[in-house]
Amino acid sequence: MTDQAYNFAYLDEQTKRMIRRAILKGLAIPGYQVPFASREMPMPYGWGTGGVQVSAAVLTPDDTLKVIDQGADDTTNAVSIRTFFERTAGVKTTTRTTDASVIQTRHRIPEEPLTDNQILVYQVPIPEPLRFLEPRESETRKMHSLEEYGLMHVKLYEDISRHGHIATSYAYPVKIEGRYVMDPSPIPKFDNPKLGDMAAIQLFGAGREQRIYALPPYTQVVSLDFEDHPFEASKADHPCGLCDATDSYLDEVIIDDTGGRMFVCSDTDYCAARQAAGFKGKDAA
């Protein structure tokens, strides 16, 4: 079968309409998880089936797509999804954040501030922020409807009593416009401050869990915390080994078996652009 045998962007039109309706309701109720009839996709659960379905429903032939996995454009997940849409939608793809109109991401927000011409699509494994505290869907749904979020604060408090600080470092819960508590997907909490007041539209798709949720631009997003233990966006306390950036989120890379390690930007496009501009870190060749 040739690639042209597929409908534009792989999904059939009825599926896209169903997803599109869910996206519009999600935008109208920021932070609320809209159930949708997630389809089987030609990739395993955990590889971004939710994000892929949202991207497929949003893409037009004029779009330029960027896909990142933990900030990187060149990992297996990112490469395979990018190729998937090149073949089934015929869209242009890029690795440059500024050139992209739709960015599908797994667990990072690009360092480069996004603009109002861009859409950021997140791949979400567990959309329910209360799931590990209350396994029953019937109960968590009731908790959201009653705004009963005390349990989440108990969890953060238990972090403090055990570790002396809030040890949750990724998938850090946020409250949207003073109403819904939302899981921002497993982005590092370093990225949490970028969620709010962002110029781009943010869409979240969870394929296995069959949920879509959304943040319109310029939405108020507050990371949960306590007055005496305020939220802190943290990162490794180093400059990037390759581009010397001090403001980007860093991956720790083990480089030998004698304890050697280096810290590099997790956002490969940001790092490459800085290196091209002449910035050089201490580990750069």
Place this chain on the structure above:
Amino acid sequence: MQAETLAGGFDTPAVQSAHAFRGLLEAMARPGTVRQIGGAAPPRPLSPAAGCALLTLCDTDTPVYLAGGADCDAVRAWLAFHTGAPLTGPSHCAFAIGRWEDLLPLSAYPTGTSEYPDRSATLIVDGTDFAKPGAVLRGPGISGQATMALPGIKAFQDNNALFPLGLDFIFAGGSRIAALPRSTKITAPATVTEVF
């Protein structure tokens, strides 16, 4: 009549509905902004933009309520042929379409339940005049504030007070659309001097 029923759909459904949806997405995400959408030629009295929104969002899963003048044989047949959407009354509809005065009262439509606020109607208000002076909007999707022509103020304030329940609106006129989600806070146009 037969020809009118069969014509006026998308020529290339996948691509045209993708473009139309992007317009709807941007409109719903940024209340107060007006977008162009096109590709559909529905029978009168529907505007091309309203017809385009129906083709993009409606199918056999979405009961549609045709209000007032929109409830005519030509529109019924066109909608049935192009979308297959079942027709229903306001209390069970997923989408309603018609002029603002025909869509009233808003209390007739489902606003969702506290556990499923998404199970609410979307009203497509046709025949919108986007040039009218606007109400002031604040809320998600809006940096600071925006303005938008609205057929009323109180009805939308009451709808916002139901949040997270409530109705969502798509305004159509000619080939243009705008949208107003339930999350937007509305105040009357500042004709009197505002006190800061």
